[in-house]
Amino acid sequence: MTVQAAAATSPHDGSVSLGELLAEPTLHVDTLTSVDDLDRPIRYVYPTELADPSPYLSGEELILSVGVPVADQSAEEICRYVTTLTDRGVAALLIGLGDVFDEIPPALVRACHDRDLPLLIQRAAVPFRRIVDWAESRRATDREVDARERELGALLRWFVAGTLGVGPVESALARHGLSTAPVVVCAFAADVHVQVHELVDRHSGVVALLDDRIVALCPQTAEFTSALASSTLVCGVAIGADAQSMAYAIPEALEALHEAVRWRRTVHIDEIATLDGLLAAVPKVRLVPFVHRLLVPLVDHDKVSNSYLVASLEAFLAPDNDISTAANQLYVHVNTLRNRLAKIAELTGANPLVETDRINFRIALWAAHNMGMREGAAPQPQKVPPHNSFRSGRL
Structure with missing residues (x-):
């Protein structure tokens, strides 16, 4: 007579752990064999006195018995019984004392020890029903939690x-x-x-299930920020200032999760809501044409004429630089830099003074610097810091 329903397929599947069973004082359960894995799950509670209950077992059961299957049996028969249970993936065997046994047969203890089957006892006058009710209560609670998480997930998804x-x-x-x-x-x-x-539970947060992803909402506190930073969980993070902002904070967190899985760490949306973050997520094959069309002609020209076109382009495209600032950094006259930019436009067909083309040049430079498409040092203008200069060679 199987007491528990079939295991649910949701994360809250109604199982309890062996450690939780042993820690519940009202059940009066003790162990006679060492338990190496207290997290071992118990998905079903199955009272049975069958010598071979295997047709009714599907794995991870807690078998409740008063000991009839091993009473007056030889050590060989007891071993056969225990092997039957372990072959079916039983989580543990519990013998209730007082009906058949006042003391557990040593052969049963040895057999369970040898086959790594936790052997538990429950003192006399404590009914099995207490374990059954406890497990069913935990299962019902799990079902409620699962329903709440799915309901919240559906609400957020619809919003x-x-x-x-x-x-x-x-x-x-x-x-x-x-x-x-x-x-x-x-x-x-x-x-x-x-x-x-x-x-999340330690920081007053709540969990929601969105299809095949988990979304957790937690108060923005220093304690939670520190706990998240020290966690080994792979996570995408965004901040929602209020309920309305959840409309973009949730998609941002899910997008950050894509990069977090790739980088195997926590990733905040701020890390990828930049040009660098966007380009890091683009397949390399999509970026190579930018380098070939916009940088290779400049590198080839620099090799022949020492014209410093690539270094000039980098200086001009540097953040907060205008043409005068870039010329000062390069230690050249503004007209010299203008001539170099005009030469870049002539060689590539893209004008660094046009915003759309500037973006394309920035993509090309990012790809060359970050995709291992460079070796050897290009000629440097005399005062340009080496770390700001494009390295030419094999592209």
Whole structure:
């Protein structure tokens, strides 16, 4: 008679751990064999006195028995019984004392020890029903948590999609105590659900399930920021100032998660909401043409004429530089730099003085510097810092 329903497929699957079972004082359960894995899951509670219950087992059961299958049996038969249980992936065997045994047969202890099957006992006069009810209560709680996380996830998904107003989101944040301060929005892969709760639950956060991703909302505090920074979880992070801002903070966190998975660390949206962040996510094959079309002609010309076109382009495109500032950095006259920029336009067909072309040149320079497409040092203008200069050679 199987007491538990089939295991759910959600992260909150209703299982309990062996350690939780042993730690619950009202159950009066003790262990007779060493338990190396207290996190071993128990998905079903199955009271049975069958000598071979294998047709009814699917794995991770806690078998409850008063000892009938091993009573008056030889050591060989007891070993066969224990092997039957371990072959079916049983989580543990619990013998209730007082009906058949006052003391557990040593052969059963040895067999369980040899086959790494935790052997538990429950003192006399404590009914098995207490374990069954405890496990079912935990399962029901898990189902409620799962339903809440899916409900919140659906609400956030509808809001982001524009099919739901901000009111329900404001109510949800208020219900979870997240309406009085900015919220850290963290996106995780679905397979770290337990670890996410271990992090988030300590900081008054809430978890939502969005399809195949987990989104956690936590108050923006120094304590949580520090805990997230020290965590080994791979996470995408964005900040939502209020309920309305969740419309963009959640997509930002999910986008940051893409890069976090690639970089195997926590990534904040601020890291990728830049040209560098965007280009880092672009396949290399899409960037190579920028280098070949916009930089290779300049490198080839510099090799022949020592014209410093690449270094001049870098100086002109440097942040906050205008043509006068760039000329001063290069120690050349403004007209000299203008002539070099005109030569760049002639060689490439792209004008550094035109905004769209400037963006393309910046992409080409980023690709050359960050994609291993350079070797050897190009001739340097006499006062230009080496770390600012494009390195030519094989592109």
